[in-house]
Amino acid sequence: MTTTLDGAQVAELASREYQYGFVSDIDTDLAPKGLSEDVIRLISEKKEEPGWLLQWRLNAYRHWLTMAEPTWQNVTYGPVDYNDIIYYAAPKASKKKPSSLDEVDPELRAMFDKLGISLAEQERLTGVAVDAVVDSVSVATTFQRELAKVGVIFCSMSEAVRRYPDLVRAYLGSVVPYRDNFFATLNSAVFTDGSFCYVPKGVRCPMELSTYFRINAAGTGQFERTLIVAEDGASVSYLEGCTAPMRDDNQLHAAVVELVAMEGASIKYSTVQNWYPGDADGKGGIYNFVTKRGRCAGAGSKISWTQVETGSAVTWKYPGVVLQGEGSVGEFYSVALSAHHQQADTGTKMVHIGKGTRSTIVSKAISAGQGQNTYRGLVKVLRSAEGARNHTRCDSLLIGPRCGAHTFPYIEVKHPSAQVEHEATTSKVSEDQLFYCRQRGISEEEATSMIVNGFCREVFRELPMEFAVEAQRLLSVSLEGAVG
Amino acid sequence: MLRVDSLHAGVGGKEILSGLSFELPAGQVHAVMGPNGSGKSTLAHVLAGRGPYEVTGGQVSFEGADLLALSPEERAAAGLFLAFQHPVEIPGVANMYFLRTALNAVRRARGEDEVGPGEFLGLVEQKAAQVGLDRALLQRSVNEGFSGGEKKRNEVLQMAVLAPRLAILDETDSGLDIDALRVVAEGVNALRGPQRGFLVITHHQRLLDYVAPDAVHVLVGGRIVRSGGAELAPQLEANGYAGLLGPQAGGALAPLAS
Numbered sequence: 001m002t003t004t005l006d007g008a009q010v011a012e013l014a015s016r017e018y019q020y021g022f023v024s025d026i027d028t029d030l031a032p033k034g035l036s037e038d039v040i041r042l043i044s045e046k047k048e049e050p051g052w053l054l055q056w057r058l059n060a061y062r063h064w065l066t067m068a069e070p071t072w073q074n075v076t077y078g079p080v081d082y083n084d085i086i087y088y089a090a091p092k093a094s095k096k097k098p099s100s101l102d103e104v105d106p107e108l109r110a111m112f113d114k115l116g117i118s119l120a121e122q123e124r125l126t127g128v129a130v131d132a133v134v135d136s137v138s139v140a141t142t143f144q145r146e147l148a149k150v151g152v153i154f155c156s157m158s159e160a161v162r163r164y165p166d167l168v169r170a171y172l173g174s175v176v177p178y179r180d181n182f183f184a185t186l187n188s189a190v191f192t193d194g195s196f197c198y199v200p201k202g203v204r205c206p207m208e209l210s211t212y213f214r215i216n217a218a219g220t221g222q223f224e225r226t227l228i229v230a231e232d233g234a235s236v237s238y239l240e241g242c243t244a245p246m247r248d249d250n251q252l253h254a255a256v257v258e259l260v261a262m263e264g265a266s267i268k269y270s271t272v273q274n275w276y277p278g279d280a281d282g283k284g285g286i287y288n289f290v291t292k293r294g295r296c297a298g299a300g301s302k303i304s305w306t307q308v309e310t311g312s313a314v315t316w317k318y319p320g321v322v323l324q325g326e327g328s329v330g331e332f333y334s335v336a337l338s339a340h341h342q343q344a345d346t347g348t349k350m351v352h353i354g355k356g357t358r359s360t361i362v363s364k365a366i367s368a369g370q371g372q373n374t375y376r377g378l379v380k381v382l383r384s385a386e387g388a389r390n391h392t393r394c395d396s397l398l399i400g401p402r403c404g405a406h407t408f409p410y411i412e413v414k415h416p417s418a419q420v421e422h423e424a425t426t427s428k429v430s431e432d433q434l435f436y437c438r439q440r441g442i443s444e445e446e447a448t449s450m451i452v453n454g455f456c457r458e459v460f461r462e463l464p465m466e467f468a469v470e471a472q473r474l475l476s477v478s479l480e481g482a483v484g
Numbered sequence: 485m486l487r488v489d490s491l492h493a494g495v496g497g498k499e500i501l502s503g504l505s506f507e508l509p510a511g512q513v514h515a516v517m518g519p520n521g522s523g524k525s526t527l528a529h530v531l532a533g534r535g536p537y538e539v540t541g542g543q544v545s546f547e548g549a550d551l552l553a554l555s556p557e558e559r560a561a562a563g564l565f566l567a568f569q570h571p572v573e574i575p576g577v578a579n580m581y582f583l584r585t586a587l588n589a590v591r592r593a594r595g596e597d598e599v600g601p602g603e604f605l606g607l608v609e610q611k612a613a614q615v616g617l618d619r620a621l622l623q624r625s626v627n628e629g630f631s632g633g634e635k636k637r638n639e640v641l642q643m644a645v646l647a648p649r650l651a652i653l654d655e656t657d658s659g660l661d662i663d664a665l666r667v668v669a670e671g672v673n674a675l676r677g678p679q680r681g682f683l684v685i686t687h688h689q690r691l692l693d694y695v696a697p698d699a700v701h702v703l704v705g706g707r708i709v710r711s712g713g714a715e716l717a718p719q720l721e722a723n724g725y726a727g728l729l730g731p732q733a734g735g736a737l738a739p740l741a742s
Contacts (some may be wrong), residue, residue: 004588062677091685190738198580245564270680313566430572431535432572433572433573433574435532435534435535435556435570435572436568436571436574437574437582437586438533438555438556438560439532439533439534439556439557439559439560439566440560440566440582440583440586440589440590440642440646441557441560441562441586441587441589441590441593441646442589443589444557444586446585450574450585451574451577453576453577454574454575454576454577454625455575455576456576457576457577458576
């Protein structure tokens, strides 16, 4: 199903700048700047964590000290001073998590209203359960009671650690171990909040689950950790959205998301990433260095990633799937936009282990202004993966003469029966297309937006309806001023 | 309706139209004929406002307004439509969505209410049936994978839906078989009316067998060298442009054999 904006909406939106760039005046509880074992102990203590988790964090931290920041990615950014970051920031009112929305700090509610996510309305009207994370903590989770009726656990990670420690302990780090990579290891040491979701055997989660991430406090990093487990035959669709205020300095966002799908289970994970991208001259913006990975543990399981990346100054992420279970399926649908001075190095990793595993990759990269967009993907078929199949389609669209598109596909095949296909195209929004639209009365900006949306159609139709509309809107806004 | 007065235009410093003049009153169909390279397509594109063509002299007024001062989309909103010789493909954009976006953009510019999806569906299906365009093509991406004939029918469909004041057909007949040619002609004839003008640019007389023009202009070397009634077209077909021109192309007119 495709959805499309009408011209008036596009025109109205195209005249806006980054509209989520406001700062809310919320009294915030901050940890001292910098990273040390003491800071980690403080975070763990604030969250009333069990000893094993503190130990896990410290192990990660000690390992992190031995690691070097990666430099292989095709992006450039100034050095990050890890001792100049605040690793824990919590809106003060949230010390005790409210049991109902009426108890949520009015300032916080106002902030979410301003973001267009009225928590109360979400609860009443849309039928989407929302976990709202501000800076380091989850401030509200809606629909928990309804979900509990069918046995679905949906709460913040902190709450999960307190109430379901055995589940967390069993799966935390089972897909992305704390030694995985520089940023995932850092996250393991200092992660603050995020969402936890557990769908028991045979349950189809009755509503979309959603987490909304918001960085508000200055000088902080956001290090959330999300864990989703779907037991045998369970299914769940999960949405993630994110914004941040406009600030002149760069802020670090280093999240980890782990998904586990058991036999016949399916997890669909959709992201619309709209972190502040920096201004038109490339000043400020979020560094989005994220590790997302799913494990199709059981036979016939399926994990599908859909991402629309329009924000951040620098994006560096490769949501992947480890296809362990026989006949399991991994999918990756991506739209990544780099306008102005944005840089994105993104793609996926599909690791085929089980027999008859299949993966599909559809990547649409759009570069405008001086944006640089890199697709980097790994398709790896191990010796055990008899009859594995992959199809990759990787398209780049260039708008204007100063942007760039780059593609680095890595393919490693160890089984002779594997079928791996890779298609790639690079095209431009042509003068002919623009003139054709304009001759029909459509303005250049609206035409560009329409052509870009058309280019992304294959990915947008994978998104839940509401997100698809949001994604189209974001593309139109993000392209503003970067065209021509 | 349209008045072109000593129009000079070219591209990259090279003049292609050298002082071209004619007038098209409302309610009439005028044909512009001429040999390859005479500036026919340039004329169509200059009237529609396409870059990189530059106007270096002369005036064009459309419904009393200075056409050359308007952007391409403003010209469209004013009621100028160009049926392209080579319609452009737009992958991923549904034909129907494109057309509704265009119609609403034009309506908005005129201060009219937009047409909702339901109402539009009825309109477009009726028009598609008129021009014999397969309904399935409405859901496909704009012109993508269309045959040559389907692309031209699609242009006629767009014209029928947008209902312009002035339609310029840029060699819409080129490469069409006789059936498709009839469809194009019927599309034009169905839209003919006292308030509407057509400028039919063509290399051959064929289309004019089905769309009787009120006047024929012969374009050679960037200038109208001869204007006449509908009878001019078969004469050109019989004698060729050379017969009309005499020994030097673009030079003095030789008398027409009659």
